[in-house]
Amino acid sequence: MLLCDIGNTSYHFLDDERSFKESVGTFNPQNIQEKVYYISVNHAVNAEIANLVNWIDISSLINRERYYETMGIDRIAAVEAVENAIVVDAGSAVTVDAVKEGVYMGGFIYPGMKAMQKSYKDISPALDYSFNFELNLDKMPKNSQDAISYGYLKTLYTEVMLHNLPVILTGGDAKVFAKIFKEADVDERLVFKGMKKILQKADRC
Structure with missing residues (x-):
């Protein structure tokens, strides 16, 4: 399973146990053909990958009622782990x-x-x-x-x-x-x- 945490400067990937990063400024998300489950705080990247069917935003799977409205998705993901x-x-x-x-x-x-x-x-x-x-x-x-x-x-x-x-x-x-x-x-x-x-x-x- 390929996971991706997208920040303001980088795509942070986890491919099984291998972790690596790509620069937001130079990386082309269309180069990945397999399914990518991601979260993102980067609005520009969100617009870029919105039409890529293999990039799946998992933020909609979270019960947001547990958190406050403007809480960042990266913070929520960390909290979900504990x-x-x-x-x-x-x-x-x-x-x-x-x-x-x-x-x-x-x-x-x-x-x-x-x-x-x-x-x-x-x-x-x-x-x-x-x-x-x-x-x-x-x-x-x-x-x-x-x-x-x-x-x-x-x-x-x-x-x-x-x-x-x-x-x-x-x-x-x-x-x-x-x-x-x-x-x-x-x-x-x-x-x-x-x-x-x-x-x-x-x-x-």
């Missing part, structure tokens, strides 16, 4: 979603690492630092790099851990955030696991 966990998807934005006994409890959106670093730099060039993921979140910082790192990471860490749920990290920066969420599981294929569960519920696989 029963009891808080999912932290660390990408251009950091999304945090809580699930208890299979019920979606809600979530929030936090600036991604690059966006937050840029915001500090925009305030003052003196704050142009990368984040220190090795700092001790139990001690107040005494230098500028750790001060901005603490302000960003401690706030996120505290809010996530407050819910007393197992933490699952996914997304491009998951392994970096694992340095502060030391007990978390990193699952880079969580969205695909959710997509498979959606298809199984609909008897499509």
Whole structure:
């Protein structure tokens, strides 16, 4: 089964156990002849593949009443993969979603690492630092790099851990955030696991 998670910059495929990406700017979806089950947050790509009969949008198979109206399909797919966990998807934005006994409890959106670093730099060039993921979140910082790192990471860490749920990290920066969420599981294929569960519920696989 060929699955595809379409973002703003790439097509992320899972072909059985092989994962690979193609650029939105250069990849031609007509080159694939087999069935592709996909989700997408890219409106331009949606228009391009709308008439390709072998590309099957699975978003219509989801019970949207479990979620709020404007929630992204990629977040929903990740949530569908878990029963009891808080999912932290660390990408251009950091999304945090809580699930208890299979019920979606809600979530929030936090600036991604690059966006937050840029915001500090925009305030003052003196704050142009990368984040220190090795700092001790139990001690107040005494230098500028750790001060901005603490302000960003401690706030996120505290809010996530407050819910007393197992933490699952996914997304491009998951392994970096694992340095502060030391007990978390990193699952880079969580969205695909959710997509498979959606298809199984609909008897499509």
